[in-house]
Amino acid sequence: MTGNRQTSWAFADAYVAEDDALRWARDRAREAGLRSVSPGTGAALRLLAATVDAKAVAEIGTGTGVSGIHLLHGMRPDGVLTTVDPEPEHQQFARQAFRASGFASNRARFIPGRALDVLPRLADAGYDLVFCDGDRLEFLDYLAESLRLLRPGGLVVFEGVFANGRTVDSGPQPTEVLRLRELLRAVRESQDLVPSLLPVGDGLLCAVKR
Helix, strand or coil: CCHHHHHHHHHHHCCCCCCHHHHHHHHHHHHHCCCCCCHHHHHHHHHHHHHCCCCEEEEECCCCCHHHHHHHHHCCCCCEEEEEECCHHHHHHHHHHHHHCCCCHHHEEEEECCHHHHHHHCCCCCEEEEEECCCHHHHHHHHHHHHHHEEEEEEEEEECCCCCCHHHCCCCCCHHHHHHHHHHHHHHHCCCEEEEEECCCCCEEEEEEC
8 A cells, every 4th residue: 555545544544533522532441442433434423423423323332432423423313223242331431431421411311231132022123224243244134134124225334343453464363353255255245235335443344225
């Protein structure tokens, strides 16, 4: 990659400024050893939520609230984010970050638990966007659940599909990367989805449900 391209990507990633609440949430994630979406990925999530005029969004992987803040900024003022995470203490950080960003407590519904235990309890065709940033080994299962959860015209989004470049590396790869390759094929070949792979952050796989 040329130096100019690297500079351009860095400029694009920092194009949308992040506020104190987002920086606070990033610091908490770093202290907890968690991955956070990049600023560019966050900006893309904000844009995607606004594009579908999202009123109901499901998020798999609350973390400390970085992606949730971006999603809430893009959603309608009366929109509700349903966010799922197996670690309740992480969700407490997210609650504080959402509040610091000025979002009322009724704008987010926090559900502690494993995604594959929680998602079957959510309403069919009840969501405008599903954002998947949980266990990459479960991404194909998240895809199946997302197709049920989304209304026609809704978006499913997967974060981290580049796996730091390992997804396109021809050498031997761990099971996580092989599952990501399966996900990429499944989304591209699905007759129910219109896909795009965005080169932001660590790779953002997006698809619209027909």
